[in-house]
Structure formats: C-alpha cells, structure tokens
Amino acid sequence: MTVTRRTFLKSGTLAAAALAGNADAKASEPTLKVGLVGCGGRGTGAAENVLQSAPNVEITALADVFPERIEKCRKVLSSHEGFKVDDARCFPGLNGYRRLLECDVDYVLFCTPPAFRPDHLEAAVAAGKHSFVEKPVAVDPVGVRRVVEAGKKARAKGLGVLAGTLHRYDRKHRETVQRIHDGQIGDVRAVRSMRLGSGL
Numbered sequence: 122m123t124v125t126r127r128t129f130l131k132s133g134t135l136a137a138a139a140l141a142g143n144a145d146a147k148a149s150e151p152t153l154k155v156g157l158v159g160c161g162g163r164g165t166g167a168a169e170n171v172l173q174s175a176p177n178v179e180i181t182a183l184a185d186v187f188p189e190r191i192e193k194c195r196k197v198l199s200s201h202e203g204f205k206v207d208d209a210r211c212f213p214g215l216n217g218y219r220r221l222l223e224c225d226v227d228y229v230l231f232c233t234p235p236a237f238r239p240d241h242l243e244a245a246v247a248a249g250k251h252s253f254v255e256k257p258v259a260v261d262p263v264g265v266r267r268v269v270e271a272g273k274k275a276r277a278k279g280l281g282v283l284a285g286t287l288h289r290y291d292r293k294h295r296e297t298v299q300r301i302h303d304g305q306i307g308d309v310r311a312v313r314s315m316r317l318g319s320g321l
Contacts, residue, residue: 156182156226156250158218158241160194163255164232167285168194171230172201179203182210182224184217222248229253235260239267242282246275255285 153175157168160183168180180198183206185191191211198204212220218241222229228251231241235257245252252275259265275282288294301309 150177153178153228154181154224154226155179155228155230156184156221156224157194157230157232158184158221159230159232159234159255160185160187160190161232164230165194165197167230167232167253167255168198169201171228172198172203176203179205181205182212182221182226184212184221186213186215186217188213219244222250227251231255236264239264239271242268242271246271246278246280246282249278249280251281253283253285258284 155168155171155178157164157180164185171178172180180201180203183191183194185194188211191213195204195206195211198206210221210224212218218231218233222244229245231238231245231252231254233241233255235255236259238254238258242252242254242258254268258268272282300306
C-alpha cells in the first residue's frame with residue numbers, strides 16, 4: 122500500500138468521518154488537530170499539504186527555534202481556513218516542541234533539521250501523538266536505532282509514524298526502477314542523479 126503524508130492524514134480523516142456516520146456533513150466530522158514543529162520552508166510546505174488534504178484538518182500549534190520563522194509561517198498559512206493558531210500556541214526556542222506536545226493535537230509534523238528528529242519522535246511517542254517525520258529521520262546509526270525503537274513503542278501504543286519518503290512510493294518512480302531492474306533500458310553503466318531544492 123502506498124502511504125504519503127496526504128493519504129496518511131486523509132485516510133484518518135475519512136475513517137473518522139465514516140465512524141461519525143455521515144461522511145458528507147462537515148459538521149459531523151471530527152476535526153483533526155495538527156501541530157507543526159519546524160516552521161521553515163519545508164515545514165510550511167508540509168503544513169500547506171495538510172491543510173489541503175481534507176476539509177476538517179486544522180493546524181493549531183507551531184514551534185520553531187526561531188520566533189521569526191514562526192511569524193513567517195503564520196503569514197503564509199493565515200489565508201487557509203484550517204489555520205487556527207493564536208499567539209498562545211506559538212512556541213519559540215529549543216524546547217518549543219515540548220510545549221507543543223502538551224497541546225491538544227492529534228498529529229505532529231516534524232520538519233526540523235534531522236539531527237533533532239530522534240529526540241522529537243521519542244517525545245511525541247511519550248506524549249501519545251501520531252507523527253510525521255521528514256527524511257532523513259536521523260543522521261547517524263545511534264539516531265536511527267533510537268527512531269526504530271520509538272517506532273516500536275509507537276506501534277505498541279497504536280500510534281502512527283510516517284516518514285517523508287514519498288518519492289520511494291510514487292508510482293512513476295517505482296515503475297521506472299522496475300523497468301531498470303527488468304533490463305528494459307539495457308545494462309546500466311553509470312547513473313547521474315540531481316535533486317534541486319534548498320538546503321537545510
């Protein structure tokens with residue numbers, strides 16, 4: 122099964138709506154509250170994806186080390202109907218993510234530099250929050266082991282954890298790789314790859 126950030130949130134939304142008994146009436150659908158940790162370009166973009174995923178999804182809390190990033194994110198997202206962040210739910214500083222985890226949010230998007238992700242995921246699981254963590258989930262073997270262990274704890278608690286490896290599950294990418302494996306382009310002698318985007 123292909124799982125992306127959008128389908129992860131959308132399927133949860135649809136399941137909740139079905140349980141409510143009326144998937145067509147927005148008023149009867151439970152609202153999914155999402156917090157964002159890491160309000161830079163990637164985080165703001167991920168939050169926009171979430172807000173576009175379903176009508177009853179709200180961004181309700183923001184955290185970032187830098188207050189100016191929180192403010193910029195608020196300006197970008199303020200035109201979305203589901204953006205419901207007031208001053209009391211903006212948490213600057215290195216421990217801002219801990220304060221966000223104390224909020225009434227269902228999911229947390231972690232779009233911070235990867236060195237912080239093991240700490241963030243462990244804290245989210247301890248707080249009982251479903252999590253999306255951008256890739257890479259860690260920068261060293263110790264961090265990877267911590268993330269794997271946090272994933273096991275999340276599973277035991279019935280929490281969802283999704284990593285942002287969406288290209289891996291994209292149909293066109295999978296088909297291309299399968300064609301290469303099937304030898305449709307002949308023997309591969311060299312590969313050159315480029316990914317255009319901003320830095321961390």
